[in-house]
Amino acid sequence: MSGFKLMVQGTTSDAGKSVMVAGLCRVLARRGIKVAPFKPQNMALNSAVTAEGGEIGRAQAVQAQACGLSPSVLMNPVLLKPNTDTGAQVILRGRALTDMDAREYHLNKPRLLQMVLETFEELGQGREARLVEGAGSPAEINLREHDIANMGFAEAADCPVVIVADIDRGGVFAHLYGTFELLSDSEKARVKGFIINRFRGDPSLLDSGLAWLEQKTGVPVLGVVPYLRGLYLEAEDAINVQQTDEDARFRVVVPGLPRISNHTDFDALRLHPKVDLTFVRPGGDLPPADLIILPGSKSTRGDLQALRDQGWDRQIARHLRFGGKLIGICGGYQMLGRRIEDPQGIEGAPGGSDGLGYLDMTTVLTGDKRLTRVQGTLTLAGERASVTGYEIHAGRSQVNAAQPFLLAGEADGAIDADGQVIGGYLHGLFDEPQACNLLLRWAGLEAQHAQGQDMTTLREQGLDRLADCLEQHLDLERLFADLKGWQA
Structure with a gap:
């Protein structure tokens, strides 16, 4: 050679x-x-x-x-x-x-x-x-x-x-x-x-x-x-310990699912000087937060059951009752729907699971994995921001009567009727400052503090x-x- x-x-x-x-x-x-x-x-x-x-x-x-x-x-x-x-x-x-x-x-x-x-x-x-x-x-x-x-x-x-x-x-x-x-x-x-x-x-x-x-x-x-x-530098697999400013008061919580994937989605938040980002390990309770994010998962139905076994589903419901915001990414997005079906046994035994029911959609897992880079426009609370990322997922989601929040050739994601819960398949959602700023403002961070990191420049x-x-x-x-x- x-x-x-x-x-x-x-x-x-x-x-x-x-x-x-x-x-x-x-x-x-x-x-x-x-x-x-x-x-x-x-x-x-x-x-x-x-x-x-x-x-x-x-x-x-x-x-x-x-x-x-x-x-x-x-x-x-x-x-x-x-x-x-x-x-x-x-x-x-x-x-x-x-x-x-x-x-x-x-x-x-x-x-x-x-x-x-x-x-x-x-x-x-x-x-x-x-x-x-x-x-x-x-x-x-x-x-x-x-x-x-x-x-x-x-x-x-x-x-x-x-x-x-x-x-x-x-x-x-x-x-x-x-x-x-x-x-x-x-x-x-x-x-x-x-x-x-x-x-x-x-x-x-x-x-x-x-x-x-x-x-x-x-x-x-x-x-x-x-x-x-x-x-x-992005971690290969281990979850980086968050680095927060002592003055950070905006709290973001990510449930640490057993098969969490692409947790580098949250690096921009981990490094944000006004965001206190916490990954909660299995066995712990979800602390009070402004925003909860359900991450991607390699085993969506299994991680959804683990989430319920931890009692995190009840803690998420309480979070929403108190006015908090919720985002689901990829597998976490699928969990937000009404039902996840796996007729071919892509992730284990064939069958189906009830989702958390916050978005009116149904997901069917399929063997053809979607792998694509994405450039589009994020639309939220009457504002727009350009966004770049990628999709890696098995399955397709049928969304019923819900507003998409990402336009990239085709509509992706969904926003609930109350504007409190959003989800989509895009990884890298927070990597571009404009999109990160818009998402943080939607979630409740004051506009003067919502200054996202330019992840490409940081790398x-x-x-x-x-x-x-x-x-x-x-x-x-x-x-x-x-x-x-x-x-x-």
């Missing part, structure tokens, strides 16, 4: 693999090097719609932005979207194939590896570099056989590897040394460096530990990356800040020594 290639693996989930690949992609792109991101196998409920109308992990969409590219299905050929604790929807090159349990999927990995390698080769055509993100940890012994996500891919693609560890978690030397020692001899030989991520304090205090690690493994430490406070600023940091703290000369035309 031609061209420069490098794989970033991690000692644990959330060690910084996604962030490191995004930052290094921006480093190369700023020097005019044609680079693209790749992740052989991703397991996440946060996904993005590509230009081809396919579905990939959201982290790869952010990495594509770092490269100045439009997201492509070539960047993430295998996406797993969990729908139970032991099973997931399998998406190959952007299209949903089937549901598999963990054992069945494991047996199919050898067949998938060839497709992954072919996709990696196709991605490299016309490009000088490809940066690859691993998944989880390469030291998960039970997953080593038929691995396509970490060292199994690296060996098959003959790809050099760096391993990143998060020192903020503690035990960083044990993580790195233990991970390295659990690799085979051939795998160890392709590890060209370690990176320590999210360090707070004086890095000279690590000197003795770094010397010990290099002496024990023979692998250089390529750098210690500091903890970047306030850095915004760009975050990527540039990250690239600046990596240029300062990593030995890029050593890291990119084999990249033709590289100059630090």
Whole structure:
């Protein structure tokens, strides 16, 4: 396989693999090097719609932005979207194939590896570099056989590897040394460096530990990356902890459904200085709020039942009686209707469920998933705002005698007769400042405070800040020594 290639693996989930690949992609792109991101196998409920109308992990969409590219299905050929604790929807090159349990999927990995390698080769055509993100940890012994996500891919693609560890978690030397020692001899030989991520304090205090690690493994430490406070990059799957201003008085609550998907919808609210955004975990009560938002879901009927089991349906009804506002997005929108039918068993056993009944509509789940980017006009309370986002959903909703609130070639969404409940399929509803401002004003935030975040600008600023940091703290000369035309 031609061209420069490098794989970033991690000692644990959330060690910084996604962030490191995004930052290094921006480093190369700023020097005019044609680079693209790749992740052989991703397991996440946060996904993005590509230009081809396919579905990939959201982290790869952010990495594509770092490269100045439009997201492509070539960047993430295998996406797993969990729908139970032991099973997931399998998406190959952007299209949903089937549901598999963990054992069945494991047996199919050898067949998938060839497709992954072919996709990696196709991605490299016309490009000088490809940066690859691993998944989880390469030291998960039970997953080593038929691995396509970490060292199994690296060996098959003959790809050099760096391993990143998060020192903020503690035990960083044990993580790195233990991970390295659990690799085979051939795998160890392709590890060209370690990176320590999210360090707070004086890095000279690590000197003795770094010397010990290099002496024990023979692998250089390529750098210690500091903890970047306030850095915004979309999370691959874990829900970001909200960051709020002490003066924030406008309260938004999101029920943390068991199969919540695309929670990055709420990043613009999480970062809004006048919004106090709270994700409520199962077992907790919904606190008093100005606005409740029902999020997307990978298992709408199952999450609707979980919502009822938590008593959240009664708490939502009380919220509305006290004048609060309610929004449903995608699966949350389907829950707001009168009925959800699943005659084909798309999400589980065939059957149907009563919805919450706030919107006069019925949804039928179907096997043909809608994947599309959307540009349109949001209409609410006599005002209009442009909006850009995407749809990822199974099923179609029949709305009866309700006012749509989104116009994008065709009408989407619905507003109840009292103007208190709205819902629609659009993800990214709050990402554009004009639309976010309109929604917050509708929900009750004073106009002078409803100043939404420009999420595209925030992502760009975050990527540039990250690239600046990596240029300062990593030995890029050593890291990119084999990249033709590289100059630090």
